[in-house]
Amino acid sequence: MLPSKNTARVKPETDRHVLVALDESENAKRALLYAADFLGGSPGFRVTLLSIIADPSEDYFTSSSERDAWIKDKISRSKELLHGYREILVQSGFRVDKVDVKVEVKNCPSIADCILEIQRELGCCTIVVGRRGISKKEEFIFGSTSNKLLHSGKNCAVWVIE
């Protein structure tokens, strides 16, 4: 029996939105392959592949044109990388329209904070990242994105792929 027009409220199907944060590293690739293997072919998921380019200080460059060229090159390489990864997800069973690619140049005192900002913007329920496997000393000096995400992430799951 069909529900009455007055009382029926068909809740639209909402995909669970997963954010995979990536860079050019092997551990990021492992995270992507894990997401493809784990979620590929499952209905009800959409994925955004994210690459953040920390807006570099002018101090590292001799001129603004050199800086602009660096950013342009970085954006181009990141887009190429993410489109390659998008293909992997599609081959694993994701529909083409369920995988987005996002390259962001942002002022990032902390990369993890920038990832969380985008997670909130997009309303993602899950973040997937790779773990670099750095030493305690390296974490102390440089910081750890995965650890920061684990500590600071709110209202979302964080998958750290070894």
Next chain:
Amino acid sequence: MVNQSIMDRGEFTQEDLKKLAAQCIGHVRVPDKFRIITDTSNFFSVDFNDILVLDGNPYLIRNYEREGRFGIEDQPKYWVKRAIELTTGKLKVIKMVFPEKFTARIGDLTFDCVRSPKKEARILELVRGHRNFMQGMSTKDSAGNIIRIIDYIRGSTMADYVLTLGNDHYEYFFEFFPPLLNDYIDLVKAIQFLHNSGEKHGDIRRDHIIRSKHDSSYCWIDFDFNYWHQENMFTYDMFGLGNILIYLVGRGDVTSQHLRKSSTSVFDQLITGDLNIVFNNRVANLQKVYPYIPDVLNNILLHFSFSADTFYDDTDQFLSDLEEAKTYINTFTK
């Protein structure tokens, strides 16, 4: 100080410069003729007794500065000269452009660094009037090089000063350390100000804090380093702040080598977790050496030790913990 008629003319003859220089260094030491420089691109050629003219102001060049770096003491810094501002007679430090990109090494870790006059010029502007930073201004020479003109500070490094305090650690810790901790907290707040403004110091070391002989205030110097940070922009500055705190609490470096010779009973109790996470011969868990150091302070030091599971990401939590330690220490030392 300056002869107004000379200034009014807007340019300086050799005779003008001699008159001005004589007021500063005495007639006897004035050379027969000055070499006048406006382009510092080849800073090696800027020499003693030259006159560097910047923004129409003449500076009489004196000696170059020296500095220890990465464990190597007293390296000449030919791009940094002391100079007398002839219009005021004031001593200045002139920092010329030395474009340098290098890989810094701390223990077995490496990262890319750059020496940036732009960064230092930007921060000089940002911290104008802040008592915990060196003061100065930046300008460009005739070739467009960014030159920083810094007020010379008479005094010593905080590191050297600390070593002169107290007959022993006990006396130092109860008499001299409490006010020193207040000064240190002010210095951390100054770094917090930089971080909140989107800047890092970049080279936080104990010899980059100068104690003014004039008013006993402390200020950060030399912020022209920048580095490609990874996850967190500020963690390297935090590492520097931690090392300085350990140095202040210990009244200098307390090393395992020294303890092995001077206090074997303490040395025998040390474990790897007690040591500085980066400098593996320095003791961070100083309570093992000086048991009267209270937990509230020692727990801060342990954040910089091998045993630490969590680190300070920024100055906020660090300052909060330091304030708590200060309150406690001020109570029991009164």
